[in-house]
Amino acid sequence: MTIDPVKLTADLVRCASVTPEEAGALVLLEELLSNAGFICNRVDRGEISNLFARWGEGRTLGFNGHTDVVPIGSLGDWTVDPFGAEIKNGFLYGRGSTDMKSAVAAFASAAIDFINDTPPDGSIVIAITGDEEGVAQDGTLALLDWMSSNNQTIDHCIVGEPTCPNIMGEMMKIGRRGSMTAYFTARGVQGHSAYPHRAKNPLPAMAKLICNLANYKLDDGTEHFDASTLAVTTIDTGNLANNVIPAEAKATVNIRFNDAHNSNELTAWLLSVVGAISDDTGIEIDTKVQVSGESFVTPLGKFSDLVSNSVYEETGLHPEASTSGGTSDARFIKDYCPVVEFGLVGKTMHQVDERVSVEQINKLKLIYTRIMKNYFT
Numbered sequence: 001m002t003i004d005p006v007k008l009t010a011d012l013v014r015c016a017s018v019t020p021e022e023a024g025a026l027v028l029l030e031e032l033l034s035n036a037g038f039i040c041n042r043v044d045r046g047e048i049s050n051l052f053a054r055w056g057e058g059r060t061l062g063f064n065g066h067t068d069v070v071p072i073g074s075l076g077d078w079t080v081d082p083f084g085a086e087i088k089n090g091f092l093y094g095r096g097s098t099d100m101k102s103a104v105a106a107f108a109s110a111a112i113d114f115i116n117d118t119p120p121d122g123s124i125v126i127a128i129t130g131d132e133e134g135v136a137q138d139g140t141l142a143l144l145d146w147m148s149s150n151n152q153t154i155d156h157c158i159v160g161e162p163t164c165p166n167i168m169g170e171m172m173k174i175g176r177r178g179s180m181t182a183y184f185t186a187r188g189v190q191g192h193s194a195y196p197h198r199a200k201n202p203l204p205a206m207a208k209l210i211c212n213l214a215n216y217k218l219d220d221g222t223e224h225f226d227a228s229t230l231a232v233t234t235i236d237t238g239n240l241a242n243n244v245i246p247a248e249a250k251a252t253v254n255i256r257f258n259d260a261h262n263s264n265e266l267t268a269w270l271l272s273v274v275g276a277i278s279d280d281t282g283i284e285i286d287t288k289v290q291v292s293g294e295s296f297v298t299p300l301g302k303f304s305d306l307v308s309n310s311v312y313e314e315t316g317l318h319p320e321a322s323t324s325g326g327t328s329d330a331r332f333i334k335d336y337c338p339v340v341e342f343g344l345v346g347k348t349m350h351q352v353d354e355r356v357s358v359e360q361i362n363k364l365k366l367i368y369t370r371i372m373k374n375y376f377t
Contacts, residue, residue, distance in 0.1 A: 003109035005365045010085035012101040013094035017067050019134040022049035025067035036112040043146045048131040048138035056123035061375050062154035063107040066132030069096035070350050077352045091355040099349035102356045103160030110368040120376035125154050140329040156303050157339045159330045162346025168360050169315030173341035175297030175323040177256045180263050182270050183288045190247035199245040205283035206249040224297045225258030225323050263291040293331035298338050307340045310370040
C-alpha cells in the first residue's frame with residue numbers, strides 16, 4: 001500500500017508544532033518510518049526534538065526538513081482553523097502546510113514507497129528537526145553532531161524548503177547568502193536640550209554611523225550571487241521627551257552577504273567604521289554581532305544535474321540554480337556533504353491562511369521519487 005502524501009501532510013499540520021513544541025509530529029513520523037523498516041533515533045537536545053532515520057547501507061542520499069512552524073499570528077485573521085488541515089478548492093490549509101510539512105510528507109512517503117517497490121543498492125537517510133524556525137542551535141546542528149559521534153554519514157542531501165517562486169519546478173537552491181546582524185549602542189550624557197553643552201548627545205554619532213554604513217557599497221555581486229546588502233532595521237532612543245537629550249541611542253543593521261565576504265571580514269569592517277566615528281565624535285559605541293550563517297554555494301556538477309534532470313522529467317522544466325532568499329538549514333549541511341534545496345511554490349509560507357496545492361504535494365512526491373531512482377541507478 002502506498003503512502004498518501006496529502007493525508008500525511010494533513011496529519012502533520014494537525015500537530016500544532018510551533019517552535020519548540022514537538023506536538024506529536026515527530027512521534028507520527030517515527031512510527032511511520034519504523035514500521036517501514038527505517039532504524040530511527042530521536043536526537044533531542046535542550047527543548048528541541050529531532051529525528052534521524054536510516055534505511056540500508058552504502059552510498060547515502062539524505063533528505064532534510066523541519067516540522068516546527070512559526071506562530072499563527074492573530075487567530076481572528078484566519079478564515080480556517082490554523083491546525084485543522086482543511087482542504088477546499090484544491091488547497092490544503094494550515095500553518096506549516098507550505099513551510100514545510102508538505103515536503104516532509106512528500107519525501108517520507110516517497111522514500112517508504114521507493115524502498116518497498118525497488119529497494120536500492122544503498123541507503124536513504126531522513127533527518128528532521130524541530131528547530132529550523134527558531135534559533136537553530138539544537139536542531140539540524142544537533143543531528144549533525146550526533147551523526148559525527150555515531151559514525152553516520154550522508155553523501156548527498158536534498159533539503160525540502162519551498163524553492164519555487166511561482167511555478168512548480170522553476171527553481172532549486174544551490175547556495176544561500178550569509179546572514180549577520182550588528183547591534184550598536186552609542187552612549188553619551190543625558191541633559192536638557194536648552195543646555196546642550198552640558199550634555200553629550202549620542203544621536204549625531206549614531207546618525208553618522210548609520211549613514212556611513214547604509215551608503216557603503218559592499219560589492220557588485222559574484223558569479224552565483226547578487227550584490228550583498230545592508231539593511232538598517234531599527235534606530236531607537238526610547239526618548240519620549242522633546243526637551244531631553246538622551247544618554248543612549250541604539251541601532252541594528254542586518255547584512256546579507258555573498259561569497260565575496262565572510263562574517264569575520266565584515267565584522268572587522270563594522271568595527272573599523274565604528275572606531276572612526278567614535279574617534280571623530282568622542283561618543284563610545286558598543287558593537288555586538290550575531291552571525292546566523294556564512295554564504296555558500298554547491299558547485300554545479302553531477303548532483304545538481306541529477307536534481308535538475310529529475311525535476312525536468314516530472315515537470316518539463318529545468319529549474320534555475322539560484323542562491324536567492326534567506327537562510328536555511330542547508331547552511332549547516334554544506335559542511336558535511338553537497339546539498340541542494342528543492343521544494344514547492346512558497347508564496348503563502350508564514351502568511352495568514354497558509355496553504356498548499358494538493359496537486360503540488362503529489363507532484364513533489366513524484367519528483368523526490370524520481371531523484372531517488374536516478375540517484376541509485
